[in-house]
Amino acid sequence: MLEVRGIGKAYGEFPVFSGLSFAVGAGEAVAVVGSNGSGKSTLLKCLVGAEVLDAGSVLVDGVARDETSAAFRASVAALLDDADYFPDLSVVEHLRLAAWLHGAADEVADVVDELGLTAVADQLPPTLSSGQRHRLGLAACFVRPRRLLVLDEPEQRLDAQGRMWLRERLKAEKAAGVAVVFASHDEELVLAVADRTVTP
Numbered sequence: 001m002l003e004v005r006g007i008g009k010a011y012g013e014f015p016v017f018s019g020l021s022f023a024v025g026a027g028e029a030v031a032v033v034g035s036n037g038s039g040k041s042t043l044l045k046c047l048v049g050a051e052v053l054d055a056g057s058v059l060v061d062g063v064a065r066d067e068t069s070a071a072f073r074a075s076v077a078a079l080l081d082d083a084d085y086f087p088d089l090s091v092v093e094h095l096r097l098a099a100w101l102h103g104a105a106d107e108v109a110d111v112v113d114e115l116g117l118t119a120v121a122d123q124l125p126p127t128l129s130s131g132q133r134h135r136l137g138l139a140a141c142f143v144r145p146r147r148l149l150v151l152d153e154p155e156q157r158l159d160a161q162g163r164m165w166l167r168e169r170l171k172a173e174k175a176a177g178v179a180v181v182f183a184s185h186d187e188e189l190v191l192a193v194a195d196r197t198v199t200p
């Protein structure tokens with residue numbers, strides 16, 4: 001589904017990674033692992049087109065990924081490390097918007113419930129706890145159709161029960177044929193979910 005060929009990225013004189021290649025098929029998960037500052041977030045941003053590559057290419061179904069293409073964006077659900085929210089849209093309004101944009105309004109109530117957001121569904125993002133805000137970002141990925149799921153440290157700020165839920169949810173995504181790429185510092189999550197690991 002996703003093929004990464006010889007990609008490289010530098011910030012000024014500082015090379016973050018180079019010559020990196022890997023592939024993720026439908027129903028597979030690749031974990032991006034490495035120490036702080038090793039380039040995991042940068043790699044995920046390059047995959048979805050939120051950062052410009054200096055070298056190499058990213059292909060989806062054999063075709064060069066074009067982040068300006070509505071078809072590409074319709075197939076990719078991503079939660080990166082710089083998620084932002086409309087300050088005047090409530091939790092449930094954010095999710096309805098994300099779902100509506102992708103023609104999938106039916107699952108919002110179920111996802112709100114699944115992510116434990118029912119009690120705060122009408123609150124505005126600035127009034128949420130950091131864990132609840134992170135859950136909103138995850139929920140936004142699950143209320144819309146997706147063939148590729150890209151998550152940057154999805155375990156962050158989740159409590160023990162939330163981490164257990166995440167592990168099972170990512171396994172279910174794979175079982176449903178979604179290709180998953182996630183950066184993580186959670187060894188248990190990586191072992192439970194990833195078919196392979198990549199280090200930038």
Ligand SMILES: Nc1ncnc2c1ncn2[C@@H]1O[C@H](COP(=O)(O)OP(=O)(O)OP(=O)(O)O)[C@@H](O)[C@H]1O
Binds near residue numbers: 011039043
């Ligand atoms: N916009 C930017 N401009 C300049 N340097 C940057 C920029 N974004 C990231 N970097 C640098 O690139 C390197 C990789 O950062 P990145 O955020 O990808 O690391 P990471 O592996 O995700 O780290 P962590 O585990 O701490 O989240 C770091 O040295 C960082 O300082």
